[in-house]
Amino acid sequence: MKYVYYPGCTLYTKAKSLDACARKAAARVGFELEEMPSWNCCGAIYNTGSDDLAAQVGPVRNLAKASQLGEKLVTLCAACHNVLKRVDDRLYAQGNEVERDRLIAFVDEKYERRVQVMHYLEVLKNDIGFDKVKEKVTKPLAGLKVASYYGCLMVRPKEVLQFDDPENPQVMDDLMRALGAEPTAFDFKAECCGGYLVVNRRDVAANASKRIIDNARARGAEAIVTTCPLCQYNLDKLRAVTSDAVPMFYFTQLLGLAVGLAPEELGFDVNSFDPVPFLKAKGLL
Amino acid sequence: MQIPTGKALARQIEELSGQVVSDCYQCGCCTAGCPIGEDMDPPPSKAIRLLQLDRADELLKSSGIWMCASCLVCGTRCPRAVDYARIAEACRAIILRSRQSKVDPDTVTAPELEEIPQQAFIASFRKFSV
Numbered sequence: 356m357k358y359v360y361y362p363g364c365t366l367y368t369k370a371k372s373l374d375a376c377a378r379k380a381a382a383r384v385g386f387e388l389e390e391m392p393s394w395n396c397c398g399a400i401y402n403t404g405s406d407d408l409a410a411q412v413g414p415v416r417n418l419a420k421a422s423q424l425g426e427k428l429v430t431l432c433a434a435c436h437n438v439l440k441r442v443d444d445r446l447y448a449q450g451n452e453v454e455r456d457r458l459i460a461f462v463d464e465k466y467e468r469r470v471q472v473m474h475y476l477e478v479l480k481n482d483i484g485f486d487k488v489k490e491k492v493t494k495p496l497a498g499l500k501v502a503s504y505y506g507c508l509m510v511r512p513k514e515v516l517q518f519d520d521p522e523n524p525q526v527m528d529d530l531m532r533a534l535g536a537e538p539t540a541f542d543f544k545a546e547c548c549g550g551y552l553v554v555n556r557r558d559v560a561a562n563a564s565k566r567i568i569d570n571a572r573a574r575g576a577e578a579i580v581t582t583c584p585l586c587q588y589n590l591d592k593l594r595a596v597t598s599d600a601v602p603m604f605y606f607t608q609l610l611g612l613a614v615g616l617a618p619e620e621l622g623f624d625v626n627s628f629d630p631v632p633f634l635k636a637k638g639l640l
Numbered sequence: 641m642q643i644p645t646g647k648a649l650a651r652q653i654e655e656l657s658g659q660v661v662s663d664c665y666q667c668g669c670c671t672a673g674c675p676i677g678e679d680m681d682p683p684p685s686k687a688i689r690l691l692q693l694d695r696a697d698e699l700l701k702s703s704g705i706w707m708c709a710s711c712l713v714c715g716t717r718c719p720r721a722v723d724y725a726r727i728a729e730a731c732r733a734i735i736l737r738s739r740q741s742k743v744d745p746d747t748v749t750a751p752e753l754e755e756i757p758q759q760a761f762i763a764s765f766r767k768f769s770v
Contacts, residue, residue, distance in 0.1 A: 365757045399762035400710060403726045404733050405658045410766065434759045511712040521716050547675040547711030551763035553756060555743045556679075559707070563675050584757040592755065 358478065359425040359470070360388035361417060363435035364396050370432070370584035372622025376611035377431050377475055383614040384483055384491050388429060391421055397438040400551065408458060414442035415458045419466035428470045429478055431607070433583035437508035437516065440472045444515045474509065474518065476526050476582065476606070485533040493615035495535025499637055501609070502539040502576035503527035504567060506586040507547050521545055527580060527606055534613040539576040543567040548589040561593040568594060572601055577637075578630070580606045591627050602630035612639065641737045643700070649734070650696040656730035661691040663720045670714035670724050680707040684714045684724035691727070705731040706742050706768060729767070736770050743768035 366374035381388050395413055402410035417439060421428040430436040446455045447469065459466045473481075479488055503524075510521040519526050524545055528538035546567055549560025568590055571579055579601055581587045591603045608621050618640055623630055634640040644652055654661060670684035677683045681704045682690065690699045699705065708728040715723030732742070743764055753761075 363759075364762075365759045369755075369757045396762065398766065399759040400766050402766060403658075403723075403729050404656050406656065407733070432759070434763070507709075507711040507713070511716050513716060547709050547713065549676070550709040550711065551760045551767065552676070552707070552709050554748070554752075554760050554764035555768065556707070559676060559679050560709075562679075563709075566675075585760050588755075588757050588760070 356386040356482065357389050357425070358386060358427050358429040358473075359421045360390045360429050361394055361397075361421065361435060361439065362390060363394075363430070363432045365434075365584040366432055370587070370605070372625050373431055373584060373587075373605040373607055375620065375622055376605065376607035376616065379616055379620055380607060380611045380614050381475075383616070384479070384488055386478060386483060389424070391417075391424055391428075394420065397435045399434055399438065401438045401441040408454065411442050411445065411458055412461060414438050415446070415466075416462040416464055418443055418446075418470060418472075419459065419462050419464035421470045422467040423465060426468075426470060428472050429475055430472065431475045431582070433474075433506060433508040434585065436472065436474045441512075441515050443469070443472050474582070476530065477518070479530060480526055485529055488530070489533040492534055492613045494613055494639065496531070496609060496613050496639060497535050499536040499639065500539050500575055500577045501531050501536045502541050502571035502574065502579045503531060503544065503606070504571070504579050504581050504586060504590070505545050506581070506583050507545065507550070509582055510545050527582070530606065530610070531580065534609060536609070539571065539574050541571045541574040541576065543570045548586045550585060550589070553585075553589055553593070557593065560589050564589040564593050568601060576601060578602045578604060578633070580604050580609055582606055596628050600628050602626065602628055602633050604630065641739075643734055643738050645697055647694060649700065650691055650694060652734060653691065653696060653727060653730045656733055657723070657726040659722055659727050661688050661722070661727070664688045664692065664718075664722045665720060667719065669717045669719065670722075673713045673717050675711060675713065676707050676709060680704045688722065688724060688727065700731055700735065704728070708767075710767065732767065739770050741769040745769060
């Protein structure tokens with residue numbers, strides 16, 4: 356199966372391992388990500404203003420470009436996913452026909468049809484199936500207690516994202532279980548890490564992130580997985596790294612590890628806290 | 641763009657945000673769930689109360705509207721479907737459209753640029769800069 360793939364800017368620079376592991380793991384699991392040509396920035400955050408059309412143009416252009424290539428557009432970065440999904444929803448909101456026509460007419464790419472914006476996790480869950488993913492596991496993550504951190508952008512607003520329960524999402528937990536790991540329940544799965552406030556209020560983002568890590572640890576997690584480069588950054592870099600710090604992974608890194616990617620393909624060198632000794636001690640590397 | 645005052649300002653906030661502030665019955669779920677609540681002045685429910693009391697001008701001058709990370713917990717948990725994140729964004733939009741920024745991109749340092757994911761910069765500038 357082949358999917359149109361939108362990586363987004365951050366996956367090309369500061370979150371390369373989120374992207375690289377996803378592409379390689381997809382091949383092992385049985386689908387292919389075909390990157391759409393000439394994509395542009397999604398805008399990084401959805402603008403909610405009722406008259407704010409300019410902010411929608413970039414995402415609409417991506418949706419138009421994708422519509423020429425296939426029916427399903429796959430994203431990985433939680434922020435890109437949130438923006439593209441919400442802009443698509445806005446285009447088709449009842450009573451919004453005039454705005455939709457204006458936006459579609461404005462972009463330089465032909466808009467062929469509505470595409471389904473899907474997150475990589477939704478491909479694994481709905482199109483492939485976690486039972487099939489489990490069959491492809493060559494290195495079960497046995498004994499790894501891992502907390503799945505979803506943050507805001509994957510689950511809210513719930514009626515638009517339609518991804519999972521916004522208070523207690525399970526998709527990544529189910530994936531971790533399929534990979535042989537032990538998902539840890541914790542209280543701040545969908546709590547905000549502070550997001551873009553890190554730019555001008557690093558202290559506030561650090562507080563919000565600390566609460567999340569502390570709770571995951573208190574509930575017994577040995578590691579945390581994320582889907583978002585900014586969550587990953589805030590949780591990983593705004594903490595004081597101590598000898599007993601919890602390693603942070605992108606979910607695609609653990610997926611890649613479990614389906615047999617080589618250690619050098621997993622991009623662990625970009626983690627601020629080297630997880631290799633930890634994984635070796637767990638017998639996973 | 642001139643910033644309106646009083647009732648005209650409240651009307652503009654409602655229009656831009658698509659929210660009806662009289663729907664709120666002040667249960668406080670939004671403030672209780674806000675992950676930034678302790679640093680946000682006024683917190684969501686109080687901010688909505690200011691609008692209900694025709695004190696929109698006070699809200700526009702507050703620091704609270706610049707503390708929202710758009711995590712949408714407030715609106716998700718609201719039993720009356722009032723989305724405070726949209727209200728805060730409307731307040732900021734009115735200020736930004738009068739050409740006043742909260743965050744100046746020129747103040748970002750080189751090490752920050754090197755380290756922080758660019759999605760944070762784009763989002764921050766979209767929410768807080770002209």
